[in-house]
Structure formats: C-alpha cells, structure tokens
Amino acid sequence: MTELKLQKWGNITVGDELPELHLIVDQTMINNYAGSSGDVNPLHIDPEFAKTTRFGRTIAHGLLSLAFVSQILSKWNWSGWAYSGELDVVFLGPVFPGNGLHVTGKVDSIEKRDEGVFTHCTISCSSEESTVLKGTAICEIKSDEI
Amino acid sequence: MSEYVKYESLVEGDDFLVPPPAFEVTRERVDKYIQATGDTTLELQKQDESGHEIAPPMLAAVYVIEALRTRVGPPGGIHAKQQFKFHRPARIGETLYTSAKVLRLYLKKDHRYAEMTTETRNQDSELVTSGMITRIWGKED
Numbered sequence: 048m049t050e051l052k053l054q055k056w057g058n059i060t061v062g063d064e065l066p067e068l069h070l071i072v073d074q075t076m077i078n079n080y081a082g083s084s085g086d087v088n089p090l091h092i093d094p095e096f097a098k099t100t101r102f103g104r105t106i107a108h109g110l111l112s113l114a115f116v117s118q119i120l121s122k123w124n125w126s127g128w129a130y131s132g133e134l135d136v137v138f139l140g141p142v143f144p145g146n147g148l149h150v151t152g153k154v155d156s157i158e159k160r161d162e163g164v165f166t167h168c169t170i171s172c173s174s175e176e177s178t179v180l181k182g183t184a185i186c187e188i189k190s191d192e193i
Numbered sequence: 194m195s196e197y198v199k200y201e202s203l204v205e206g207d208d209f210l211v212p213p214p215a216f217e218v219t220r221e222r223v224d225k226y227i228q229a230t231g232d233t234t235l236e237l238q239k240q241d242e243s244g245h246e247i248a249p250p251m252l253a254a255v256y257v258i259e260a261l262r263t264r265v266g267p268p269g270g271i272h273a274k275q276q277f278k279f280h281r282p283a284r285i286g287e288t289l290y291t292s293a294k295v296l297r298l299y300l301k302k303d304h305r306y307a308e309m310t311t312e313t314r315n316q317d318s319e320l321v322t323s324g325m326i327t328r329i330w331g332k333e334d
Contacts, residue, residue: 070231076229076231079228079229080229080230082225082229083222083225083226083228083229083230083255084226084229084254084255084258084259085255085259085262086258086262109272109275110251110254110255110258110272110275111230113251113254113275114226114230114232114249114251114254115230116251117249117250117251118230118232118233118234118249118251121232121234121236121249121250122234125234125236128250128279129236129247129250129279129281129282130279130280130281130282131278131279131280132250132277132278132279133276133277133278133279134275134276134277134278135274135275135276136274136275136276137273137274138271138272138273138274138275
C-alpha cells in the first residue's frame with residue numbers, strides 16, 4: 048500500500064478549519080437527548096440525584112457532544128464522512144447545562160493512498176474554556192463536493 | 194438490588210452481547226434524534242442516491258449504546274473513549290443488530306478498564322457501523 052502526503056487536494060488544504068459550531072447546552076436539550084437516545088441516567092436529567100454525585104449538578108451526555116462533532120463533519124464533507132468516516136475521541140470533562148459548547152476541527156494532513164485520498168482532522172469540543180472532548184476524524188475526499 | 198455485569202466475569206475475546214440486540218430504525222426514532230440534536234444537515238432531508246431515507250451517521254451513538262446497555266456494569270462507570278467507523282448511514286426501515294466483543298481488560302491508575310469492539314449489521318448482514326468503546330468499570334459492592 049502506497050501513501051503520499053499532500054499539502055492540497057481539490058479545494059482542501061492542510062491547515063483548513065472546519066465549519067465551527069457554537070451553541071448553549073441547556074437542560075431541555077439534555078432531556079430531549081435522553082428521550083431520543085434512551086439514556087435516562089438520572090445524572091443527566093434528575094437535579095436532585097445529580098446533587099449527590101461528584102458533579103453536584105446534572106451534566107450533558109458525552110455522546111451529545113459527538114452529535115455536534117458529526118454535524119460539523121457532515122456539513123464539511125457529507126459523503127466522505129457518512130460513507131467512510133472514522134472517529135477516535137476521548138471524553139475529558141463534563142458539559143453542564145447552561146454552558147456554551149464550541150466545536151472545532153482542523154485539517155492536519157491529506158494522504159493519498161491506493162484506495163483514495165483521505166483527510167486527517169483534529170477535533171475538539173470546549174466548554175467554558177475547558178476541553179471536554181478531543182480526537183481525530185478521518186474522511187475520504189470522494190468528489191469535488193468540498 | 195438490580196444485577197449488573199461483574200468485571201471478573203469479562204474475558205478477553207468473549208462475545209459480550211449474545212444474541213445481538215435489535216434496533217428498529219424508524220422515521221419516528223430518527224426524527225426524534227434529529228430534533229434533539231438540532232441537526233440541519235441537508236442530506237438528511239432527502240433520499241440518498243439509492244433512494245433510501247437515511248439517518249444521521251451519529252445515530253450510531255444511540256443504537257450501539259442502547260445495545261450495550263442491555264448488559265450494564267455497576268453504577269458509576271465512565272465512558273472514557275469512543276471510536277466509530279461509518280460504512281454508510283442507517284436507513285429508515287432497517288433493523289440493526291449490534292454485536293460486541295471484549296477486546297482488552299487492564300488496570301490503569303487503580304481503575305479497571307474494559308475495551309470492547311462493536312459491529313452493527315442490518316437484517317441482511319450488511320455492515321453499517323463498526324467501533325470500539327473504552328469504559329472505566331464502576332466500583333462493585
């Protein structure tokens with residue numbers, strides 16, 4: 048298998064920033080995510096229970112942040128993400144209701160392999176100046192969509 | 194007291210979910226997820242090239258975790274890491290089956306870790322999503 052590092056492919060250049068997402072995560076959003084995902088752990092939705100935990104209050108589901116990561120990748124490169132995307136993340140800290148969430152990504156490298164051209168991106172979610180999630184995403188560049 | 198899976202019962206290489214739990218990809222379930230996550234991705238609002246109505250890729254966070262929740266560890270466990278590979282979006286009308294295998298068990302800084310690989314296939318065994326989850330096991334009584 049041959050691999051070739053590229054600086055640019057089509058409209059994508061190493062260093063490109065993915066479209067960012069800024070939002071406020073409130074308790075209503077957390078409750079709705081609990082309802083849609085089936086994860087009704089009281090840590091997320093029961094303030095009285097959450098007071099007894101080390102967090103002291105409810106926290107958002109870590110996988111809710113992943114939904115937003117997937118959204119910026121979908122917006123940037125739908126077919127590459129949805130049909131061959133790879134994600135590798137670590138959850139670093141909680142997101143509390145009422146806090147902002149900032150989702151960002153950046154193209155670190157572009158690789159030409161036998162099977163196609165792939166971008167490697169770093170992904171990060173931060174909330175109130177703390178990084179709550181970070182990792183990498185790989186997407187194939189399938190066409191001139193980007 | 195509800196029963197939970199004990200860490201000592203996990204064995205590297207074992208299948209964790211037997212049989213693989215089923216998840217019906219319904220319009221209602223997908224719409225609920227899209228609304229809860231505020232997803233405005235345009236491609237979700239139309240059929241894909243093969244004429245299917247599709248779900249967001251990260252619906253995987255719902256069907257994979259729902260499958261794993263059929264066998265829970267003790268309370269207080271932490272979802273530390275997650276990997277996903279999307280082979281294609283799930284389609285409305287499919288039934289998905291998620292299997293899981295214990296990959297690695299290890300101790301790190303006095304915490305017990307469990308890594309499991311997952312594979313989600315539809316009713317025709319087409320591969321939709323694969324992944325790996327790393328959990329810090331909760332404290333047992």
